[in-house]
Amino acid sequence: xxxxxxxxxxxxxxxxxxxxxxxxxxxxxxxxxxxxxxxxxxxxxxxxxxxxxxxxxxxxxxxxxxxxxxxxxxxxxxxxxxxxxxxxxxxxxxxxxxxxxxxxxxxxxxxxxxxxxxxxxxxxxxxxxxxxxxxxxxxxxxxxxxxxxxxxxxxxxxxxxxxxxxxxxxxxxxxxxxxxxxxxxxxxxxxxxxxxxxxxxxxxxxxxxxxxxxxxxxxxxxxxxxxxxxxxxxxxxxxxxxxxxxxxxxxxxxxxxxxxxxxxxxxxxxxxxxxxxxxxxxxxxxxxxxxxxxxxxxxxxxxxxxxxxxxxxxxxxxxxxxxxxxxxxxxxxxxxxxxxxxxxxxxxxxxxxxxxxxxxxxxxxxxxxxxxxxxxx
Amino acid sequence: xxxxxxxxxxxxxxxxxxxxxxxxxxxxxxxxxxxxxxxxxxxxxxxxxxxxxxxxxxxxxxxxxxxxxxxxxxxxxxxxxxxxxxxxxxxxxxxxxxxxxxxxxxxxxxxxxxxxxxxxxxxxxxxxxxxxxxxxxxxxxxxxxxxxxxxxxxxxxxxxxxxxxxxxxxxxxxxxxxxxxxxxxxxxxxxxxxxxxxxxxxxxxxxxxxxxxxxxxxxxxxxxxxxxxxxxxxxxxxxxxxxxxxxxxxxxxxxxxxxxxxxxxxxxxxxxxxxxxxxxxxxxxxxxxxxxxxxxxxxxxxxxxxxxxxxxxxxxxxxxxxxxxxxxxxxxxxxxxxxxxxxxxxxxxxxxxxxxxxxxxxxxxxxxxxxxxxxxxxxxxxxxxxxxxxxxxxxxx
Numbered sequence: 153x154x155x156x157x158x159x160x161x162x163x164x165x166x167x168x169x170x171x172x173x174x175x176x177x178x179x180x181x182x183x184x185x186x187x188x189x190x191x192x193x194x195x196x197x198x199x200x201x202x203x204x205x206x207x208x209x210x211x212x213x214x215x216x217x218x219x220x221x222x223x224x225x226x227x228x229x230x231x232x233x234x235x236x237x238x239x240x241x242x243x244x245x246x247x248x249x250x251x252x253x254x255x256x257x258x259x260x261x262x263x264x265x266x267x268x269x270x271x272x273x274x275x276x277x278x279x280x281x282x283x284x285x286x287x288x289x290x291x292x293x294x295x296x297x298x299x300x301x302x303x304x305x306x307x308x309x310x311x312x313x314x315x316x317x318x319x320x321x322x323x324x325x326x327x328x329x330x331x332x333x334x335x336x337x338x339x340x341x342x343x344x345x346x347x348x349x350x351x352x353x354x355x356x357x358x359x360x361x362x363x364x365x366x367x368x369x370x371x372x373x374x375x376x377x378x379x380x381x382x383x384x385x386x387x388x389x390x391x392x393x394x395x396x397x398x399x400x401x402x403x404x405x406x407x408x409x410x411x412x413x414x415x416x417x418x419x420x421x422x423x424x425x426x427x428x429x430x431x432x433x434x435x436x437x438x439x440x441x442x443x444x445x446x447x448x449x450x451x452x453x454x455x456x457x458x459x460x461x462x463x464x465x466x467x468x469x470x471x472x473x474x475x476x477x478x479x480x481x482x483x484x485x486x487x488x489x490x491x492x493x494x495x496x497x498x499x500x501x502x503x504x505x506x507x508x509x510x511x512x513x514x515x516x517x518x519x520x521x522x523x524x525x526x527x528x529x
Numbered sequence: 530x531x532x533x534x535x536x537x538x539x540x541x542x543x544x545x546x547x548x549x550x551x552x553x554x555x556x557x558x559x560x561x562x563x564x565x566x567x568x569x570x571x572x573x574x575x576x577x578x579x580x581x582x583x584x585x586x587x588x589x590x591x592x593x594x595x596x597x598x599x600x601x602x603x604x605x606x607x608x609x610x611x612x613x614x615x616x617x618x619x620x621x622x623x624x625x626x627x628x629x630x631x632x633x634x635x636x637x638x639x640x641x642x643x644x645x646x647x648x649x650x651x652x653x654x655x656x657x658x659x660x661x662x663x664x665x666x667x668x669x670x671x672x673x674x675x676x677x678x679x680x681x682x683x684x685x686x687x688x689x690x691x692x693x694x695x696x697x698x699x700x701x702x703x704x705x706x707x708x709x710x711x712x713x714x715x716x717x718x719x720x721x722x723x724x725x726x727x728x729x730x731x732x733x734x735x736x737x738x739x740x741x742x743x744x745x746x747x748x749x750x751x752x753x754x755x756x757x758x759x760x761x762x763x764x765x766x767x768x769x770x771x772x773x774x775x776x777x778x779x780x781x782x783x784x785x786x787x788x789x790x791x792x793x794x795x796x797x798x799x800x801x802x803x804x805x806x807x808x809x810x811x812x813x814x815x816x817x818x819x820x821x822x823x824x825x826x827x828x829x830x831x832x833x834x835x836x837x838x839x840x841x842x843x844x845x846x847x848x849x850x851x852x853x854x855x856x857x858x859x860x861x862x863x864x865x866x867x868x869x870x871x872x873x874x875x876x877x878x879x880x881x882x883x884x885x886x887x888x889x890x891x892x893x894x895x896x897x898x899x900x901x902x903x904x905x906x907x908x909x910x911x912x913x914x915x916x917x918x919x920x921x922x923x924x925x926x
Contacts, residue, residue, distance in 0.1 A: 153538070153601065154531045155830045161530075221530040414924055423926045431920035438919055439847045446826035447819070453532035468819045523819065524811045 155449070160216075161225045167202055168226065172233035178498045181234055181355070185501075189313045190357040191237040199237070200268025208243045213251040213262050220452030223390060224397040228448075231401025234501050236355030238271070238310040240394050246272030246318050248387035249335060253375030258337065261316075273314035275305040275338075275361055276384070283514040285385060286330040290363060292321035294370065299336065301344075301366040309512075311359025312349025314340060319363065323378045330381040335374040342366055354508035355501070382459075389466045392513050393455055396448045396473045399509045403441055403477060406484040406502045410434070413488055430487055437483055440476045447472045464526040467519040474516025477506040532826075534601075542605050549613040552578050558614040562789075564894025566737065567616050569694040573649050575616045576623075580647050586623045593631055593639070594647050600835035603776070604828070611781025619691065622646040622653035626699050629716070629769050633757040642718070656686040656700035656719070656743060657766070664914050666701070667710040667763065671745060673702035673717060675752070680704075680717060682725075682748040688908070692728050692741035696721050705760050716762035718754040725749075735897035736874065770910065777845055777909070778828040778852035783821050786859040790814065793866040793891050804866060813865075817858045824851050843922045846915040853905035853912060860899040867892035 157165060175195065184192045199205070207222045209215025217223075223244070230239065247265045250258055250272075264270045281287040290303025301321050311317065317338045325332030340347060344366035349359045375383055414425030414434065424430055451469035454462050481503040485492040492499045510516060534542070557575060560567055567575075579585040587603045589595020598606065610618075618624070627646055630639055645651045662669040671684025682702055692698070698719050705713030721728070725748040730738040757765055794805035794814065804810050831844045864871050870888025875897070886893035906912040 153534055153829060153833050155833050157530060411923055415926055425920075425924040425926045428917075431924060432913065432916040434924060435846075435850075435916035435919035438923060439851050442827050442844075442847055443820070443823040443851065446830065447823040449530065449830075450532070450822060450826045453530065465822075468822055471815075472819050472823055520812060520815050520819075524815050527815075527818075528806075 157221070157225065161221060164203060164207055165225050165229060168199070168204060168229040169232065171198065171202060172229060172235065176233045176235060178234075178496070178501065181236065181501060182495070185236055185351075185355050190351060190355065191313070195235075196237050196239075197268045199239070200266065205239065205243045205247075205268060206266045208239075209247070209251060209262060209266060213259070215262075215266055220390075220393055220455035223394050223455075224448055224452040227394040227397035228401040228404075231398035231403075231505075232405050234355075234402060234405065234498075234505060236505075238273075238356055240391055240398075241274060241310040242270070242272045242314070244391045244394055245274040245387055246314075246316070248390055249274070249318055249374060249380075249383055250337075252387065253335075253380065253383045257371075258374060270315045271310065271313055272316050272318065273308055273310040273359075274320075275308045275311055275317045275359075276320045277306050277308065279304060279306045281306075283518040284328070285388060286333070286381060287328050288320050288322045288333050289327050290319070290321040292323050292334055292336065294323075297370050299368050299370055299372065301336065301338070301363045301368065303363050305359075305361040305363070308359045308361055309352070309356060311361055312347055312357050316340070317361070318374060319361075320380065320384065321363075325378075330385075332378045333381050333384070334377055335380045335384070336368055336372045337374050338366065338368055338372065342368060352508070354504040385459075385463070388513055389462055390455060392466050392470050393448070393451050395509050395512055396444075396451060396469045399473045399477050399506050400441075400444050400448050402502045402506045402509075403444060403480045406480055406499060406506065407437060407441055409499050409502070410437075410484045410487055413491075417489075424487075433483060433487065437480055440479060444473055444476045444480075460526055464523060467514075467523040467526065470514055471516050471519040471523060474510040474519070477510060478516075481506045532829075534605075538601060538605060541602060542609060545606055545609040546613075548582060548584070549609060549615060552582070553613055553615050554578075557616050561614040561616055563890060564898050566739070569652070572616060572619055572694075573652075576618065576649050579618070580649070585618065585647055586627060588624060589627055590631070593627070593643055600832045604780075604832050607776050608781040608784070611779075611785050614785065619652070621655050621690075621695075621699075622651060625655060625769050626653050629699075629756065629765050632768060633716075633765050637753070638718075638756065651697045652691075652695045654689050654692040654695035654698045654721075654743075656689060656698045658688045659685060660687055664911050666766070667714070669701055669703060669714065671700065671702050672706065673704050673715060673750070675704070678752050680750045680752065680755070682717070682719065682745045682750055684745050686743040686745075687731070687740075689728070689741045689743045690739055692721075692743055693730060693738070698743065699756075701762050701766055704762075708760065711763040713760055714762040714766070715759050716756040716765045717750055718756065719745075719748065719750050723748050723750070733901065734903075735900040737897070737901060771845070778824060778848040779856055779905075780821070780825045780828050780852070783852070783856050783859055784825075786856065786863065787814075787818060787821060789891070790859060790862045790866055793863060793895075796889065796891070797866055797868055799868075810866070813862060817855060817862060820851075820855050820858070824848070824855055827851070843919050846910075846918045849909065849915045850906075850912045850919075856905055857899075857902055860895070860902045863895040864899040867895045871896040 204226055206215040207217040207226050210218035251262050293300050317340055319336045319338050320333055322332050323334050344364045346362040347359050349357050352358050415423055417424050447469045451465045454465040484499055485503055491497050576585055583596050586595040587598050587606050591597040630642055659669050673680040673682045698721055700717045700719055701714050702717050703713050704715040725746040727744040729742045731740045732738055795803050797804040799807050831841050835841055870892035873887040875886050875893040
């Protein structure tokens with residue numbers, strides 16, 4: 153048993169933390185958020201050079217990490233600095249799927265991903281699917297060696313700027329059936345695609361995508377025909393751990409800002425941190441922050457286990473992170489008072505980011521239900 | 530990062546399991562599982578069984594007759610004992626007084642008292658709290674006045690757990706009434722058979738009689754029973770409190786308690802189906818289970834640091850709060866799960882008499898345990914005192 157980071161991860165953590173502390177302040181972030189793409193290509197490139205993306209891939213895939221604790225180390229730092237660049241979408245969701253089930257040609261993209269040269273998005277969610285991973289109604293039919301996609305994808309993170317979309321579509325089975333789902337690599341300029349991008353609360357952009365008789369060659373299929381679900385679930389579990397770690401880092405910043413402010417802000421002639429009503433709530437938040445750290449470590453440590461154990465730990469983590477995230481976000485704002493309601497104060501972004509993470513890849517209720525179902529099985 | 534125990538630690542866990550399976554009397558674990566109290570003789574038997582293996586005093590160094598375990602080994606032992614429903618080791622001699630004597634006792638005191646703790650010759654109880662000194666312990670008033678070779682002790686202690694079984698009590702007494710609160714306190718060892726001591730039981734809200742008031746009227750205590758220096762007792766008391774906080778998270782108790790709740794919820798029917806399948810109950814259960822998963826990991830993080838030689842600081846207070854809240858949540862779930870059969874008052878279930886309970890076996894003790902364990906967030910420094918410690922260390926204001 154050892155809860156210390158390895159030397160390599162410690163170095164990555166240190167250099168990434170230093171880089172972001174120097175380069176990523178609130179003003180910079182707010183500019184990036186309001187920019188046309190919602191991310192900075194320059195920051196992205198520099199992070200790639202630091203090895204941030206390479207750390208998310210195994211050595212076999214050309215990276216130097218890829219384990220749960222590599223993911224947690226990187227995303228805790230991204231969360232701590234409030235980074236809005238969609239590394240999760242390109243490197244973990246899309247990149248992870250290409251590395252796991254891509255053929256040799258497709259896997260050639262991994263090198264470009266690690267170098268920071270391409271941007272990707274996973275177009276999976278649909279208007280009626282909510283957080284249900286196996287619900288896919290977009291169809292793929294094969295006609296004379298050509299595949300035709302029809303359907304609609306919703307709230308596709310990074311969907312408007314990705315150089316390639318990975319689109320999930322059903323080849324067989326009912327709407328809820330895990331069996332029958334395939335993935336396809338689709339360039340965004342393919343005829344029949346209508347992509348409408350918009351800004352997200354807490355940073356980043358997403359796209360609504362309509363697929364109207366989109367024709368792609370059969371070689372565009374990523375992974376086995378109709379059997380993509382296990383890989384999809386696996387990569388989503390890795391991305392979920394990343395979200396937990398990101399939220400953890402963001403919560404640490406929210407707490408640090410709150411504690412600093414409680415010591416500075418004076419009312420009734422003394423620092424507001426000297427009031428017991430706020431002291432005991434601070435203590436509760438610090439306890440919950442340790443709980444958040446522990447459940448993230450636990451989920452990261454079980455990412456390489458068998459499916460049921462892995463998924464049960466991941467759902468436990470995402471549930472608890474959602475619950476604690478809401479508490480820390482709301483209490484940070486409340487204990488600051490009016491200043492926390494302003495856009496220009498640093499806390500605002502973190503409070504939003506933490507709560508919005510609960511809306512990505514399953515919220516606290518969804519994952520509790522899933523945790524229960526996985527335990528009963 | 531590595532969440533796995535080492536091969537040696539896993540082998541040790543197997544040893545503990547095997548020992549418990551070979552040596553823990555079924556009659557004892559049965560009582561613990563049913564939430565019944567053990568008799569004095571049963572407690573003493575269990576201590577003797579553990580002492581026979583050298584495992585009674587897990588927190589003692591080898592030189593004083595302990596096994597010399599590190600924090601991880603202690604954790605494994607405590608967890609396995611809880612999961613096997615072994616009786617709790619009565620902590621007052623072994624866990625509390627022992628470490629104080631190791632550190633502050635003189636050679637004669639060590640030679641006399643330590644073997645007697647291991648051999649079960651003495652049953653110790655703790656004389657700390659007073660009617661006017663709870664969370665504010667340093668305001669204690671029981672006084673000891675030096676007269677020749679003796680101290681004369683007058684005053685009252687309270688919440689003295691299992692004092693009815695004890696022949697010895699370690700006490701905090703005021704020896705300098707003029708000094709600042711913390712500076713006039715001494716640490717005395719007092720024979721309970723001395724004339725002038727009276728023990729009166731306090732019946733708790735669950736009907737149990739595990740705590741007492743202890744009254745002192747002109748009690749003569751030989752001066753050689755003073756531990757360390759006069760008026761330095763607060764230092765020793767604080768040292769003792771940090772030792773009281775080992776196993777403060779109670780992960781083993783909570784894990785075993787959660788299994789009990791699941792057993793009850795599988796047996797109880799609600800709307801024609803097992804209660805455990807009821808979505809509302811299942812959600813309550815899952816919430817506590819996930820809290821416990823996280824807290825157990827927090828506990829391991831602290832233990833792992835302790836095993837590497839880093840003394841836990843504010844983490845102990847965090848574990849005290851979260852650990853006790855989780856245990857109380859589990860008691861609450863057990864009570865709810867038992868449904869109407871939690872209602873009948875079953876002091877026989879608590880005291881271990883042989884009257885059959887009104888409802889199922891598992892339902893008899895749950896309400897009493899729920900009420901009894903409200904104490905968890907009060908004793909050992911109330912959870913509010915712990916929050917104060919956490920806030921002070923962070924906010925510094």
